[in-house]
Each structure stands twice: as structure tokens, then as C-alpha cells.
Amino acid sequence: MEVIKSQSKPVLEMENVLGMKGGDGESSYAKASSAQLNALQAVKPILEQAIYENMILMSDVGGIFRIADFGCGTGKNTLVVANTIVNAVKSSFEEHDMPEFEVYFIDLPSNDFNLLFRMLPPHRPEYSDVDTDGDNNPLARRSYIAAAVCGSHFRRLLPRKSLHFCHSSTSLHWLYQVPESVQQRSSPRVYVSGDCEESVGAAYLQQFDKDFTAFLKARAQEIVDGGCMFLSLPGRNEGTHIMEEQGPCGFVARQIECAFEELVNEGIVEKEKWESFKMPFFSPNSDEVESIVKKEGSFVVKFVKTLGGIRPYCMIDLKRGDVNMFG
Secondary structure (H helix, E strand, O other): HHHHHHOOOHHHHHHOOOOOOOOOOOOOOOOOHHHHHHHHHHHHHHHHHHHHHHHHHHOOOOOOEEEEEEEEOOHHHHHHHHHHHHHHHHOOOOOHHHOOEEEEEEEEOOOOOOHHHHHHHOEEEOOOOOEEOOOOOEOEEEOOOOEEEEEOOOOOOOOOOEHHHHHHHEOOOEEOOOHHHHHHHHHOOOOOOOOOOOOHHHHHHHHHHHHHHHHHHHHHHEEEEEEEEEEEEEOOOOOOOOOOHHHHHHHHHHHHHHHHHHHHHOOOOOOOHHHHHHOOOOOOOHHHHHHHHHHOOOOOOOOOOOOOOOOOOOOOOOOOOEEEEOO
């Protein structure tokens, strides 16, 4: 955590500036996040199985089971995650031992928490939740206490030894910052590409290593002994080098570059601004993820699975064999 604390000003700037588009309009994150929903549905059986297999380590939770969703976003996707985890945990407890549930929705202050809490159904702990209706809409009840926590997940946000289950989906590929060495370069490339120097890819990997390590260190202080963490993020195919394949981040970057080029050609954006703009994200492969977890040392890797991802020509379909996500 020393890296994050020693650069507190950039963290504060990132927290106050970055964020998905709020509201419930057609271009809002709540309405334009079907790709993320497909990713959640793809990993749902794996998430549930992970909870079933590891709940034996958490038989005594002191009457309250606490869950945190880091990078929760807003909209029905967020509620689907909470319902999925709570229901899976419930199935692991006997009725007379059933704990109460708390869910912490965690994201940057710019996240539209107002919309999220307006969408929350009434708290009715006496009911058994069902995930969604036939249209993937969360049903009108919940059996958990909800709370919002604002801040960067690269540092501690919750009390020590307070969490039993930690979740994050399509969030950890976002970096704390664009690598400093890349910020200093002028280039029409907003991310890594095949025609970049090798040092550019190395800088992004080093930044991801630093940021993911900070995330793990922070969560290690917040999670109880025997607690679990389930992470899924866009990535590259197993064993691939960043200069050979950029995964979904590379696809998004190419679309941004095309848009920038049109804006520059139309005189709307100055060429210098385009060449100074870089995207703060990274698509790791499974080897890189496992290596960082093992090197940091706070967690034991129980499994790493590679699933099909978002097809480059269709942002809403998800099938096996295209792009990786890790649990």
C-alpha cells in the first residue's frame, strides 16, 4: 500500500473524476451494460460452486455474513450479483443457523449510488430470494442490509477482519493510472498495439502488477480468516504476450482510436490531444494473475478458469474460446 499512499493526490483525482455514466437514459451504464451482464451470467455457475465448496471454512460467522462487491457499478447487474451471492450462501446454512446478511456496494464516488438505491427492493429478510424473473430483472424483495462505500479499491475501505466474501467483476482491469513512462510518449495509440515498442507492454504489465498487489494487500486486511474472494476480469488467452494479443481492452482501444481519428480529421479535437491520451486499463493472462497472487502471498489460489468472452464484432454475445475471464 505504500505506493498508493505516497501518491494520494492522483488517487483522489481519479476517484473524483472517473466513473461510468449515471442515470437511466439509453446511453447510461445502467442501460448499456448488457455485455457485463452476460459476463456475470457466464460465471454465475462457477461463482455458486466456489461458494458451496468453501463455505465449510466459514461455518461460524458470528451471526452476520458480510459481502463486498468492489467496482459494483449501478443498475440491475449490481442487484443480480448481490442476489446470486446471498442465495448461494443461504443454501450452505441450516435454517436455524441462518445469519443475517450485509452487502457493501463499493465503487468510486462518481458512481450513481442514488440510482442503485432507488432500485433496491424492500428489505424483507423473512422471504427467500429468487435471483431474477424471466427477463433478468431482480425481484421485488431482498434479504440483506445494503450499504454504499465510496473509494478506490487500491486501498483499505472496510474494518479489519470484517468481510466473509469479496467479489469483483469487470473492474480490476482498470489501472490506478496510465504508466508514467507511457504518459510521456506522444502517439496516436491510446493503448498497447503490435507496432508499439516492447517497453510499452512491459510498463502496462508492471502497473497492473503494482495495482493488483495493492488490491490484494488491502483485501487481505479486510477479509476474515477462511474468507473467500472471487474475481473475474477481461483478459488475454492463456500464455499469450501482451505485444501479441491485447484482449478486449485492445478491441475497445481500437474503437477509441478510430473515433479520435475522425474527430481530428473533422477539426473537433486537436491532434496533440489525441496523441497525449492513453487508456488506464490492462488485460492480463492467467499466468500473470496467478503469479501476482502467489508473489503477494496473502491468498491461496483455489482455481483459475478461462471462459469465452466478448466477441470483437458483437459487444453483447459471450461464448467459449474468444476472450478470457478469471475467477
